[in-house]
Amino acid sequence: MRRAIITGGHSGLGAACAARLRADGIEVVTFDVSPDADFIVDVTDTRAVDAAVAAAGPVDILVNSAGIVGPNKPLWETSPDEWTRTFDVNVHGTFRVIRALVPTMVERGWGRIVNIASMAGKDGNPNLSAYSASKAAVIGMTKSLGKELAKTGVLVNAIAPAVIDTPMNATTAPDVLQHITSLIPMGRVGRAEEVAALIAWLTSAECSFSTGAVYDISGGRATY
Template sequence: MTRTAVITGGMSGLGAATATRLADEGVKVIRFDLAPGADVVVDVSDSAAVNAAAAELGSIDILINCAGIVGPNKPLWEVSDAEWQKVFAVNVTGTFNLCRAFVPGMQELGWGRIVNFASMAGKDGNPNLSAYSASKAAVIAMTKSLGKELATSGVLVNAIVPAVIETPMNDDTSPEVLAHITSLIPMKRVGRAEEVAELAAWLASDKVSFSTGAAYDISGGRATY
């Protein structure tokens, strides 16, 4: 049986790497993104657009919520309302919109895998990234709640919590911030997208069977809890 996966932010970075890895496993991958070439061009923060896309696709087996933005690199007191709201709209509301749209179909099937991408910033809090850190903490908490709600349904929900990974998402992050967060990694290097995609592929498979509502660190040793 061929399984179908929706991957948000699937055209670049961790989303693209995960799409490639799942396709290697024979999974039919549907990439949601705003970038040209996406299978479905959609703004994940727009609930109506997400619901329409989900209704057209029908039931899926795997949902990978990878779409995200870093947002402003500045002290909290300098962050504008618009900057704060945009980060939460994509990172938190986007994840909520996709889960809400596809969970019912997974429940009907009695099988599903949801993988939400969070960040080590959501556990530790990175300086000058208050909006991003807070949004990723929310993703972790949402994952834990949803995992409990679906625990006996056959639908497993887990989060991946990376430290800094070499992806285009970090292109606009200031060198000072990148240097700081890389210095916190005991392995003294940033991660690679394919390393994270390997974890995502496991969490999206039958091989994970007794784990839900969990946050999986992939941090080069940075994680402390």
């Protein structure tokens, strides 16, 4: 049986992904700040991440879903602390978990890593500069790591969702949410289970000739 770690696995996309992978027969271990997680982990804490990865044991799949929206304001009104916090969760947190897990995946000769980026990382969303920049960084990291691991059996891809109906968007200002939803040609937000279906394929053996790629799931918003 394959084993997976899902960060942010107790809400939103992480929870939907955990449910889907379990339904597919995969053993799922959740990392989350929620007290109900298998491992209570703040991905901004390197020691906590390393300890949880060591305690969890070998896994075949990693889904990096832990993330925050960050400040809803123009870049010039964003404080350095707000900017740093957004990057520490969305970028550095993803880096910390990958760094801790990749060596054992390489040693075992098989692994699937999916990083959850965003359409914001490709297009940039107004009044979400920190979030958009952090997700662009996740895309760049995914592309580089995919090349680094291309011959190891460990595949690394990212997904770039448009607006998805998750609790995280409850913290997005209504005017910002309305604007980014209006950019979707299908005229609706996505559902978490639709994203989970894409992740299920990317973490499976059927995905065998794709790495360092970014998969849009945007209701037609994506233009490149």
